Amino acid sequence: MPPNKKLTQFRWRGYALSILLHSALVAAAVYGWFTWKHRAPDVDTLAIEGSVVDERVLKSIAAMPEAPPEKPPEPEPAPVPEPEPEPVPVEEQGPPAPDPAELQRKEEERLELEKKQKEEQEQKAAQELKEREEAERVEAEKQAAAKAAEEKAAKEKAAAEKKAAEKKKAEEAAAAKKAAEEKRRQAAQAELLKSLEAEERGNAARNSSEAARWKAQIAAKIQSNWKLPVSARAGVECNVSVSQIPTGEVTAVRMGGCNVDDAALRDSLQDAIYRASPLPPPPPGVPFERILELTFKPQ
Amino acid sequence: MKRLVPMLLAACAFTAPAFAQLRITITSGVTDPIDIAIVPFVRVGTADPLDVAEVIQRDLESTGRFKGMPRADMAALSKPTSAAEVVAAEWKQLNNDYVVVGRVTSQPDGTVRIDAELVNVLTGLRISGPYSIVAAANIRNGAHRVADALFEKITGVRGAFATRIAYVSVDGRPPNQRYELYVADSDGANRVRILASPLPIMSPAWSPDGEWLAYVSFERRTSAIFVQHRRTGKKTMVSARAGINGAPSYSPDGKSLLLTLSGSNGNLDVYLLDLASNQLKRLTDDPGIDTEAVMSIDGTVYFTSDRSGNPQIYRLTPGSNERPKRVTFTGSYNARPRISPDGKQLAVLTQDGGSFRIAVQDLANGSVQVLSKGNQEESPSFAPNGAMLIFAGRQGGQGVLQTISTDGQISARLDADAGEVREPVWGPFLP
Amino acid sequence: MNNAAMNHFARTTGVTMKKLVSVSALLATLALLSGCPAKKPDVPPTPPPTTDSTTGVQDPNAVVGDDTAIAGPPEGLLAQRIIYFDFDRSDIRADSQSIVAAHAAYLAKNPAQKVRLEGHADERGSREYNIGLGERRGQAVRRALALQGVAETQLSTVSYGEERPVEAGSTEQAYSKNRRVEIVYLK
Numbered sequence: 001m002p003p004n005k006k007l008t009q010f011r012w013r014g015y016a017l018s019i020l021l022h023s024a025l026v027a028a029a030v031y032g033w034f035t036w037k038h039r040a041p042d043v044d045t046l047a048i049e050g051s052v053v054d055e056r057v058l059k060s061i062a063a064m065p066e067a068p069p070e071k072p073p074e075p076e077p078a079p080v081p082e083p084e085p086e087p088v089p090v091e092e093q094g095p096p097a098p099d100p101a102e103l104q105r106k107e108e109e110r111l112e113l114e115k116k117q118k119e120e121q122e123q124k125a126a127q128e129l130k131e132r133e134e135a136e137r138v139e140a141e142k143q144a145a146a147k148a149a150e151e152k153a154a155k156e157k158a159a160a161e162k163k164a165a166e167k168k169k170a171e172e173a174a175a176a177k178k179a180a181e182e183k184r185r186q187a188a189q190a191e192l193l194k195s196l197e198a199e200e201r202g203n204a205a206r207n208s209s210e211a212a213r214w215k216a217q218i219a220a221k222i223q224s225n226w227k228l229p230v231s232a233r234a235g236v237e238c239n240v241s242v243s244q245i246p247t248g249e250v251t252a253v254r255m256g257g258c259n260v261d262d263a264a265l266r267d268s269l270q271d272a273i274y275r276a277s278p279l280p281p282p283p284p285g286v287p288f289e290r291i292l293e294l295t296f297k298p299q
Numbered sequence: 300m301k302r303l304v305p306m307l308l309a310a311c312a313f314t315a316p317a318f319a320q321l322r323i324t325i326t327s328g329v330t331d332p333i334d335i336a337i338v339p340f341v342r343v344g345t346a347d348p349l350d351v352a353e354v355i356q357r358d359l360e361s362t363g364r365f366k367g368m369p370r371a372d373m374a375a376l377s378k379p380t381s382a383a384e385v386v387a388a389e390w391k392q393l394n395n396d397y398v399v400v401g402r403v404t405s406q407p408d409g410t411v412r413i414d415a416e417l418v419n420v421l422t423g424l425r426i427s428g429p430y431s432i433v434a435a436a437n438i439r440n441g442a443h444r445v446a447d448a449l450f451e452k453i454t455g456v457r458g459a460f461a462t463r464i465a466y467v468s469v470d471g472r473p474p475n476q477r478y479e480l481y482v483a484d485s486d487g488a489n490r491v492r493i494l495a496s497p498l499p500i501m502s503p504a505w506s507p508d509g510e511w512l513a514y515v516s517f518e519r520r521t522s523a524i525f526v527q528h529r530r531t532g533k534k535t536m537v538s539a540r541a542g543i544n545g546a547p548s549y550s551p552d553g554k555s556l557l558l559t560l561s562g563s564n565g566n567l568d569v570y571l572l573d574l575a576s577n578q579l580k581r582l583t584d585d586p587g588i589d590t591e592a593v594m595s596i597d598g599t600v601y602f603t604s605d606r607s608g609n610p611q612i613y614r615l616t617p618g619s620n621e622r623p624k625r626v627t628f629t630g631s632y633n634a635r636p637r638i639s640p641d642g643k644q645l646a647v648l649t650q651d652g653g654s655f656r657i658a659v660q661d662l663a664n665g666s667v668q669v670l671s672k673g674n675q676e677e678s679p680s681f682a683p684n685g686a687m688l689i690f691a692g693r694q695g696g697q698g699v700l701q702t703i704s705t706d707g708q709i710s711a712r713l714d715a716d717a718g719e720v721r722e723p724v725w726g727p728f729l730p
Numbered sequence: 731m732n733n734a735a736m737n738h739f740a741r742t743t744g745v746t747m748k749k750l751v752s753v754s755a756l757l758a759t760l761a762l763l764s765g766c767p768a769k770k771p772d773v774p775p776t777p778p779p780t781t782d783s784t785t786g787v788q789d790p791n792a793v794v795g796d797d798t799a800i801a802g803p804p805e806g807l808l809a810q811r812i813i814y815f816d817f818d819r820s821d822i823r824a825d826s827q828s829i830v831a832a833h834a835a836y837l838a839k840n841p842a843q844k845v846r847l848e849g850h851a852d853e854r855g856s857r858e859y860n861i862g863l864g865e866r867r868g869q870a871v872r873r874a875l876a877l878q879g880v881a882e883t884q885l886s887t888v889s890y891g892e893e894r895p896v897e898a899g900s901t902e903q904a905y906s907k908n909r910r911v912e913i914v915y916l917k
Contacts, residue, residue, distance in 0.1 A: 219323050226328030230456055230686070243442075263454030267419075271396060272328065274421040289321040296325045410888075457908035470825045499893035501857055521888050522861070543865055546858040559858065565869035565887060567862045588862035603859055612858050648856050655854060658823060675900060677856060693900070722857070 023248055028044055028188060106108045210283050217280040218292065226272035231262045232298045243291040248278030255292075304569040314384045330708060333453060335359060336368035336390055337399040340413070341380045345405035346730040351413060351442040355399065357486065358446035361702055362687060367394060381441040387423040395420055399449060400431075403438070410434065417449055427452050428628045439488060459682040460485055463529075463726040464689060465493075465512055467698060469719045480514060481528060485682075485725070487700065487713035491537050493527060504548045505726045513537070513556060524558055526574075537574065543567060548593045549674025557582075557600065569602050571617055582617055589613075591635050601626065601636040601645065610634040612647060626661065629667045635678060639685040644705065646679040646688055660703055669706040680725045681705075689713075689723045699717040755849045769770055794836060799846075801913030807832035813871055815909045817852070820866035822874055833913055834878030841854035845873050848912040849889040854906035864911075894905055 240255030253273050255266050273294075282288050320351050337352045337359075359365035372393065380401045390398050401415035416428040430448040434441030440461055447458025462485045470477040473613035478500040484492035494500060498517035504514060506526075513526045523539035524547045538544045542561035549556060556572045558581075569592040571580040581587040587606035602624065604613045609631045613623040627633035639646070642662070649658040649667075649678045654674040660667045675693040682688070685705065692701045692712075698721045700713040802808070813826045822830060837843055849864030868887035876882060897904040 036543045165519070215321065215323050219325055222323075223325055223327055224329060226325065227331050227333055228328040230454055232328060262455060266455065267453070268328075269420050275396070291321070292323060293323070298328065299326045463733075473898050476894070477894075499890060501861075501891075501893060517890070542887075543861060545861050559861075561865060562768065565872075567865065588859060588866070590862055591858045603856065605859075605862075610855070617755045632855065634859045649853075675853070725799070 025188065025192075028185060032185060035181065036178065128219050208286070211286045214280065214282045214286050218276075221276045221280060222272055225275040226296075228298070229262075229264045229268045229270060231260065231265045232268070232296075234294075234299055236260055236262075236298060238265065238267065238269055238296040240273065240294045240296065242273055242279075242293065242294060243290060244277075244279055245290075246281070248281050250274060250277035250279065251277070263268075311531075323631070332360075332364055332366040333397065334368065334395045335397045335399060336366050336393075336395045338380075338401075338404050341378075343402055343404040345411055347403070347405075347411065347438050348444065349438045350439065351401070351403055352399070354439060354442035354486075355415075355446040356698065358443060358458075359450060361486070361709075361711045362450070363704040363706075364454060365541065369391070376587055377519070382418050382428070385418045385420070387418065387420040390418075391420040391423075397453065401445070406433070411438050413438070413443065413445055414451070415445045417452060428510040434658070437489075439484065443484070445521065453455065455683045456686050457728070459684040459687065459725075459728065460728055462683060463509065463729070464680075464700075464723050465505065465726065466691075466723040467500050467503065467721050480512070482512070493529065493532065501722065502546055503722060503724050505724055506549050507551055507553040507727055509727045509729060513549065515547065516546050518540070524719065525555070526556075529633055537577075546591045550594045551596050551598075557594060559590040559592070569600070571600075581616070582615060583623065593636055593638055595638040596640065596642040598644075603634040603636065603640060605651070612636045612645065621724075626662070627667075628665070629658075629660075632692050633658075637679055637681060639705075641682045641685055642685055644681075646681060648679065649651045657688065657703070659688070667709060669702050670705070671710065676701075678722045678724075680723055683728045687725075689725050691721045691723060798917045799914050800846075800917050803836055808836055811837060811913045813911045813913070814868075814906065815867050815911070817854075817905070817909065818863070820863065820870045822870055830874045834875045834880055837875065837884055838879035841884065844884050844886070844916040845875075846914045846916055847885065847887045848914055849887065850894065850908055850910050850912070852894050852908045853895065853900065854905065855892075857893070861889045861891035864891050867909075867911045871913070902907045 130270075236259065238258035240254075241254040241256055243252040243254075244250050244252055250273055253270050255270070257263060308463060310569065333400070333708065335356075337356045339353075340351045354365035360367055367715075371533070376389055377384070378394075378404050381400060385398050387398075396419070398418045398420055399415060400418070404412045404414070406412055411434050413430075413432045413574070415430045415432075417430075418426075421435045428448075430445050432439055432441040432444045432448075434444075441450065443461035446460045450456065450458035458717055460546075461526050463482055463484045464485055464487070468479045468481055470479070476662065478496050478498065478502050479492050480494040480503060481490045481492050482528050493512065494514070494516070496516060496518045496699050498520070499515075500517075500525060501515040501522075503512050503514040509529070511526050511528055513524060515522050516525055517523075522544045524537050524540065524544045526536055526537055526547075526651070527534040537547075538558055540560055542565060544566075545559040547556050547558045550571075554574060556574055558572055559567050560570050561567045566586060567588045567590050568584060569582045569589050571582055572578070582600060583602070583604070583723070585604065585606050588610070589602055589604045589606070592600050592602035600612050601612055601614045601615055602623075603610050606613075607625065611625055612627040613631050614626050615621070615623040626636075626645065627649075628648060630649050630651065632655075633647045635648040637646045638644070645658065645660040645662055647658055649669065650656075651658070651669050654676075656667045656669050656673065656676050658667050658672040658678045670688070670689065671692065673692045673694075676696050678693050680691040682693065683712075687704055689700060689702050692699050694712070699722045700720050701710055703710040704711065756822070802811070807829055810829045810832075813822060813829060815821075816823065833845070837845065847868040849866070849868030851860035851867075853860075853862040865887065868889055872885050872887055875885060896910075897906070897907045897910040
């Protein structure tokens with residue numbers, strides 16, 4: 001079987017793998033770029049909620065110390081009670097003779113006064129109670145309003161928080177995604193580097209001084225067998241693939257192409273390689289290479 | 300973006316197929332000749348004694364690019380007469396690169412057919428030819444044609460073996476010399492005399508079609524320029540003007556002749572003569588000696604002039620008003636210019652040290668290479684393929700003709716004429 | 731000689747005075763014609779063409795005159811017909827000035843006498859350039875003669891470059907002998 005065919009098969013596999021890897025890398029790069037470019041935009045707009053609020057409530061709210069929304073609202077200072085209505089001053093009567101009727105009358109008057117006072121007190125108490133209740137009611141209202149406002153603020157705060165949290169979450173998600181991308185990229189790069197390193201190790205074996213010497217030996221033997229044609233001038237460059245078997249015998253020569261169209265030049269290269277066959281074997285420690293890629297570049 | 304680029308670069312480094320191979324760069328070779336074994340051709344039905352293989356071998360060797368296997372070394376081997384009979388291994392073992400085999404067959408109509416095949420014994424796979432040449436009367440010419448075909452197949456350069464040369468031969472010792480003009484094969488064989496005179500003959504020049512020779516003859520006591528048909532011998536005087544008539548050379552289209560005239564005041568200048576109308580056009584007007592003009596394929600005229608004191612080569616464009624421009628700057632004496640067929644190289648007679656030698660100058664970059672190694676050399680002339688030069692040298696006090704490859708690799712002497720020979724000119728490719 | 735002796739001589743040898751005179755004359759003429767010093771073989775008597783550079787190839791009717799070489803005047807300096815030159819030079823050396831002057835004087839006195847000045851060069855260098863050198867030398871002698879009273883119509887030049895050396899060889903001796911102008915007296 002013509003030796004060239006084997007070479008062809010190998011060559012096609014290698015090319016396929018290479019194309020695949022390249023496509024994967026390029027696709028990853030493009031995807032990551034696209035994602036970064038089209039991340040979700042920042043959430044800037046807030047809905048405005050409105051309600052009628054008592055000025056006093058606002059004032060009290062304004063009087064409230066600036067506190068972080070998480071802290072519970074400070075206890076309200078006790079409401080300043082309304083000044084009690086001054087009791088009607090009881091006129092002091094001088095000690096008149098006590099008339100039993102008069103006394104009784106006086107008693108009755110006293111009792112009535114007392115009753116009246118009591119009534120008044122009761123009234124007052126009731127009034128006070130009422131006022132207290134009123135105050136309390138107002139207070140409660142105030143508190144309720146305050147609480148409402150609090151709650152509203154809290155709600156708003158929560159909403160804002162939520163939005164912020166969402167934003168953060170989105171950002172984090174994006175960041176996480178980005179990080180994941182990055183990780184993937186880095187993973188791919190690490191893979192790449194790993195395979196490169198593997199190749200490097202192979203190359204290291206090849207690029208060791210022993211390997212370099214072997215390459216030089218091959219080059220020298222081919223050089224000493226290359227009978228230069230007229231057209232082998234500086235600037236001319238040709239690539240040739242050579243297949244050899246472990247004895248060094250050349251089994252196939254494939255012209256890769258020259259930067260000039262010259263049949264005599266190509267023939268001279270082929271002749272040179274066959275004339276140099278068998279090629280020098282690799283020294284111990286250097287792996288045998290079946291395929292040699294030669295570049296002819298006369299100076 | 301910052302991370303993207305190094306990744307891509309890393310990717311690009313990994314461009315080779317995904318298996319390992321070894322990379323080696325070759326930057327030079329050797330100038331060794333190609334080893335070729337030309338097996339004696341078998342003769343079929345012809346008694347012609349010509350050794351075709353030997354003619355081919357000498358032709359190829361004269362170029363410096365081939366080394367023929369000596370016949371003696373072939374003795375133990377089989378003598379194949381066709382490519383199929385060639386056992387590549389046995390020829391390869393004796394360090395040959397190629398083997399040529401063939402036969403010479405006489406035809407019923409009196410012509411002779413030469414068949415030749417070329418085998419590449421290195422690859423064992425490549426066979427070229429057969430080259431079949433039918434030579435009517437001149438088998439030697441047929442052999443040259445086979446050599447041309449082989450040369451071109453292997454080197455890529457057209458062969459110039461089936462061509463003619465002309466030269467001057469001188470008999471007797473001064474002051475009683477006799478002069479003759481000869482035409483011969485490129486290897487000096489088959490010479491034919493076309494003129495004889497007791498007075499000097501000089502400066503032969505071929506017409507581009509190889510049918511005419513122009514030359515200077517003193518047969519009328521003073522110099523005159525003649526053109527003579529090679530085959531019929533018909534001779535025409537084209538310039539016998541007062542004073543000097545010299546240095547004729549044809550334009551590439553064959554319709555004009557460059558020549559040197561002095562008029563009565565003895566000042567040599569270059570003129571262009573239209574052969575059909577006999578109209579003269581003056582090209583130089585200078586008190587110095589202007590002579591030896593030749594025209595390149597692009598119409599540029601190169602000539603010798605000592606207007607700067609010593610002879611140097613100048614160039615001018617006919618019809619242009621520009622002053623001639625100097626071309627040679629190496630050495631104090633450069634004369635007798637000749638241009639290669641592709642117009643790229645200039646051959647001159649140059650003074651190198653104390654000797655007169657042949658040098659070739661690259662017209663593009665001005666680099667000069669002195670090719671020959673003797674003391675008294677002159678009259679270089681390019682082969683029509685530009686690969687060789689023929690020139691006149693001296694050996695043993697005698698004028699001889701020599702060929703040299705234009706890279707100076709090899710020099711060979713023509714030993715066709717035992718006399719004092721000079722002024723060789725190489726004719727064009729023949730149809 | 732007295733008549734008797736001559737008659738006796740004539741009777742015995744059959745050679746009369748008349749015959750003697752005619753034979754002597756013949757011999758003398760032959761001696762003259764054999765030409766001494768003979769430098770060149772006789773040349774075919776084709777007249778050189780005179781033609782003007784712009785018209786035609788040549789003027790077949792123009793005749794300069796018979797250019798057969800003759801011996802010319804033999805006396806003293808005039809017997810020296812060769813002027814030598816230095817390498818690549820065409821100026822007349824000091825040691826040749828007197829020769830040129832002598833010929834100039836003679837030719838000026840003999841305006842019907844024509845001379846041809848033949849210029850040569852040594853073998854070094856290119857042939858056609860050496861034609862030019864030889865011509866330059868011939869023109870130099872021509873100018874020198876003309877300046878000293880010789881008419882232009884008496885003078886013609888031709889150059890042989892390196893093609894007709896008098897001495898073979900690649901030595902300085904041969905070179906110096908070949909770099910020359912020869913003054914050839916014409917009939």
